[in-house]
Every structure is written in C-alpha cells, then in structure tokens.
Amino acid sequence: MLEKALTGSARYKTWMLFLAVIIGLGFLAYLRQFQTGLTLTGMSRDVSWGIYIAQFTFLVGVAASAVMLVIPYYLHDYKAFGKIVIFGEFLAIASVVMCMLFIVVDLGQPMRLLNVILHPTPGSVLFWDMIVLNGYLGLNLLCGWVVLECERKDVPPPKWIKPFIYLSIPWAISIHTVTAFLYAGLPGRHLWLTAILAPRFLASAFSSGPALLIILVFIVRKYANYDVGSKAIRTLATIVTYAAIANVFFMGLEFFTVFYSNIPSHEHALTYMFVGLHGYNNLVPFMWTSAVLAIGSILLLLTKAKKSEGILFLACIMLFTSFWIDKGIGLILGGFVPTPTEHVTEYLPKANEIMITLGVWAIGFFILSALYKIAVSVKSVPAHAEPSKEA
Template identity: 50%
Template sequence: MLEYALKGRPKYWIWILCLLVIIAIGFYYWVLEHKLGTGVVCGLHKDLTWGFHIGQLAFFVGAAASAVMIVLPYYLHNCKEFGRLTVLAEFFAVGMVVVSMLSVFVIMGQPQRVFNVLLYPTPHSIIFYDLIVLSTYLFLNLLCGWTVLHAEYKETKYPSWLKPFIYWAILWGPSIHMVTAFLIQGLPGRGFWLTAIMAPRFLASAFSAGPALLLVLALLLKKLTGFDIGKKAVDTLSKIITYAFIINLLFICFELFTAFYSGIPEHTEPFIYLFSGLQGHSEWVGFAWASVILALIGLTLLVIPQTRKNETTLVLACIAVVLSVWIDKGLLLMIGGFTPNPQGVVVPYKPTFGEVMIGVAVWAIGFLIVTILWKIAVSVYQSKNLVVKMKGN
C-alpha cells in the first residue's frame, strides 16, 4: 500500500514540499537554540519554563483523542456511517500523537539524554506515564488503522486478532488526556492548575476541538480529492462536537465559579491577569477575549440546527471551536499557570518568532504524517470504488 504515497498529483507534492520547508525552518531554529541557548532563541524565562510548546502538547493530545469519538461509536455501537471515517481518524491520531510527543521533546535542554526516561524509569513522575500512554496510543492507532485499511485493500474483513487491540485503543484514548492533565493538575502552589476539573476539561475540550479539526480536514479532503465521508457521518460528528463543546464551556464556568466565589488569590489572579491584566501587565487580554468570542460564535452556530446542518456554517463553527480551544489550551493554560510567579509577581511572556517556528515545524511533522497516511487511505478506497464501478458495468 505504501506505493500510493509515492504517486500523486503535483498539488500533493507541492503540499509535501511546503511542509518540508516549514520543518527545515523550525529545525534550523531548534539547532540554533541548542547552539546559542534557549535564552537567545526563545521567550521562555525562569518564571515561565513551559510556554508555547507544552501548550501544543495540551492541545494536540486532544486532537489525537478525537479518534476515540469516531472509533468508539463505530465499533461499540455499530454506527455504520463512520465506516469510511474510522481509518482516517486513526491515522489522524497517529500524526497528532507525534505532534504531542515532539512538543515535549523540543523543550528539552539535553535532547540527547531523552532515553534517560527509559533508562531510569520513575513511577512517581507523570512524564514517565505520559510517555507510556502516548507511545502506546501511537502504536495502537497505527496498528488498527493500517490493518483495517490493508484488509480493505485485499478486499477482506480485518482479522479477528485485531479486535482486542481496537477495544484497547478505545479504552486508552481518554488516558492520554487524563495523564497529560495530571502533569499540571497535581502541583501545589500553581492555583490555576490545581483543580480536579482539569482532567475533565482536557477530555471535554479534546472531544470537541479534536473532532472539529478532523471534520474540517475531512471536508477539505472532499474538496481536494472527492473522497466523501458521507453526509450522515458529518451530521453525527457535528452533534458529538456540539455536546462536548457545551460540556467544555460548562467546565470552564465551574472553574470560574470556584475561583471567584472562594476568592482565593492564587486561583483568581491568573484569570484576572488573562482577562483584564494584573500589576500593569495585560499581554494576553486580547487573546483571552478572542477565545471567548470564538467560543460563543462556535456554540451559536453549532446549537442552531440549520447552521449545524449547513456545511459552510458548520465549517465556520468548527474553525471557531478549534481556534477558541487552541487559544485556551495552547496558550492561556500555560501562561495562566505560571502567572503570577511563586513570588506573586507578574513576569510577562512573549513567544519569539523562532520559538513559534519550532512549534509550527512540529505541527508540520504531524501533518506530513497525516498527509501521507491519508493519501494511502484515500487511494485505497478510491481504487476499490473504481473496481466496484468496473465490475458493476
């Protein structure tokens, strides 16, 4: 099947080339960072040591789990309309898990020592578990997606030994969010994160923004290749996104209530900094309100049945949801967690161009993987259709 990835129209190759160029730029900045120092290339400082990149981990780990929202209804509830989307979702998850893992890798000051994590396994560290759950999820999705697709290719049903792996992947999906949330949720002295709603928030935002991103890409795929996941699949998926997104917004409101009704400064100050500024600093107020407005736009378009069923407005709604959650999780979650610092002082953080480019290159690696895997999947499905058509005639 791999040969399908090597045959494509010029558009396909131009896209691959674009991604490779972005990867090269990011790689250049990453090398520069390790030559000159994080202090020269990145905007991180001693009071904000996890910035843009760990934010990407928080967001893309959610995108990865979107697969669960498709695989679960398909295999457990026999939701037939997701048939053609399942393999795409699994391959999408593969790319997104790679983004998550690389987002952690690029913040490491000593990347050549990365295998110390395996050499000295440390069961009391959450990073250790995050590595286990992420790499297992990567393996499971690649295995399930590839085997099912290969069965399609051979025009047989997938082998029965795969079933346990499919169920395993379904059970495993939520764990990648929970463990990632646990990274930050259990730290004393970080009031913004020290809340039991953090893991549920990770789940809800993942199950809304992840499928939303997948849906936008699947509809784009339809435009580019004519590969249609089917109207029914789009409908069902948009309902899933709507419910998950409502729950996500509710969770954020719960958090706001707890923080402001209790009035504990450690819990309120990060919110005040993000939404109106603190100690004369208001670097992220625009972003915070943009996230709220985008969330409201997305919510409105999703809740009204007419706009949810209209493909154009649905795409707009999904983009609004993705952007809103991306600002919330990809930027504000980290910045709010670190501000104010342990001494109660606001030390502003601004990601630099180089830092963002490293992050964008990590996305590009993920999307390169998704592109190649989707190209294979679409080619398999389309060649099969061709055979059916020819037989029919």
C-alpha cells in the first residue's frame, strides 16, 4: 500500500515538498544543537524543560485520543465511525512519532539513548513511558495497517487482529496516564503534584485530539474529495464538547483546591500563569487567550456549531489552540515557577529551538499526509472494484 503515498496530485506533491523543506531546515538546526549543545535553547538551570517536552506532553494526548474512535466503533459497533477510525489511528501514529522525536531532541546525550534499555530502571516513570509509547506505536501501526490492507483486498479483517485492537484501548489510556505520572509524582513542583493531573490530561486529550481530527477530515474532504460522513463528524463533535467541558471543570477543581486552601506554595504557579508573580508575567497573555478560547469554543460547540459546519471548524480550531497553549506551553513552563529556592526565572524559546520544533511537527505532518493519502486512496475505490484501477 505504501506506493500510494508516492503518487498524487501536484498539490499533494507541493505540500510534501514544502514539508520536506521544513524538515530539512529543522534537521540542520538539530545538527547545530547536536554540535553546540542545548545552550541554543532558552532553557536554563531553573527552567530545565521547555517547548520540546511541552510538545511531547501535548502530543501524547493527541495520540491517545484515537481511542475515542476505537471504543465506539469496535466496542459498541458504532457503524458511523467506520470511515473515520483509520484516520484516528493514523493520527495516533504521526503523533507518537513526534512525541518520540521531541524526547530525542531534548536529550543532552542522544547517543546514549539506549541506556534506558541497557540499564532498565522500573522505578523510573520515564522507563515506563518509553515502553508504553513504543507499544502504542506498534499497536496502531499493526491495527491500522492490517484493517486497511483488508479493506483494500475487500476481505473482512482477520480474527487475530481483534485482541490487538482491544488491547489498544487500555494502552491509549496508559500512555497519557504514564505521561501524567512523569509530573504528578515529583515532590516540590506544586503545579504538577496533583492526583487529578492524569484525568486532566485525558480530558484535554479527548477533546483536543478529536478536535484536530475534525479539522483534518474537513481538509481531507475539501482537498481529497473523501467524506467520512456528517454523522461521524457530529458524533465526534459531541465527544469534543463533553471532554472539553470535563477539562475546564477539572481545571476549575484545581483552582478551588489551590486558592481556597490558601497555601502560598500551591498558589504561586497558577498566580504566575494568570496574573504574574513578582513582576514576571510572560505566560499571562497566553493563559488568558487559552481560557477565553476554551470557554468560547465550548459555547460555540453547544450552540451554533451544531448547525453549521463552518462554525464547527472554527470552534475546533479555537479549542485545539486553547488546549495546546494550556498543555503545550503553560503546564510545563508554569511548573518551573517558582524555582525550588522561590525565585522566578522565565523562559523564552530561541530561534534554533523553534526551528527544530517546527521540523518535528513537519515530520509529523509528513507522516500524517502520507498515511492519509494511502487511506484515502484505498477507501476511495468502490467496493468490489479492482484495486489496480484506482488512480
């Protein structure tokens, strides 16, 4: 099936070429970082993780969100998701690859990466994160590929694939739970030290992931003439809405506990993020943008987006942006404020770091575009037609 990614319209080729250029620039930036060190980033002793790890955290969520399609389709036999499930699984593949790359570009000694396997340390959450991420990538590759291959051959999927599909469900939950545990078990980082971090991660994932998927299937429909069906999109929009409400609700719970208890060390990080602390307020405009977009998109999803696809598209973009800011910027950077010695050090990503980040995103979109191209090519062939006749 891979060959289907190699042919395509001029627009498809231009898009892939564009991504390839960004990837190339990102790779050059990475070579520079590899040579000089992570001093080329905005990170410091006090803010020791930056946008790389923040993107990683956010994208684990996008990857996990495929389960929101797998559960209805495979567990509840929800037929309307028949055409869209594969897009969710392929989105998961691209996201997990980006996650792994963001970890690798963040390492100070990437050549020693295999030490995690050579000296396995089950007490470290990072060890488990490595296992669940790789496992999840494998599961999605296997399930997505086998099912699509069968569709191409016009035969029902083999029975042996079912256990793997069922396994991918708890596995999806596990990747984001384990990722939350990276943060939620650290003493002295009060923003992260909250039992509700994993549920928050899942809620934000199950809204921002499907929101991105809605955006993507709209694009697929417009540019590849493939429609997953409006019923699937409407159901997906409902999932996005309730998960988004849950996420905002969870965030509200954090605010209650932190500010009603009135414990200064717990208040500092949220204060820094939303109003600034000791005169430092880099994150304030971002956090308020995120808050306004979250509320705005939920209101749209509950009202006008139900009737208009254009507004649904807009609401999904707003929601995705909001939760990306929340998790892809705020949560990680906010966690480092104040420092263990109660100072405030701010972080701003540097140009080289941003180029690497764009490069990784471009790799993700490159993989995603190729996989979607394959899926659309296979699925566009009418049932019982010869595969070779497909353009």
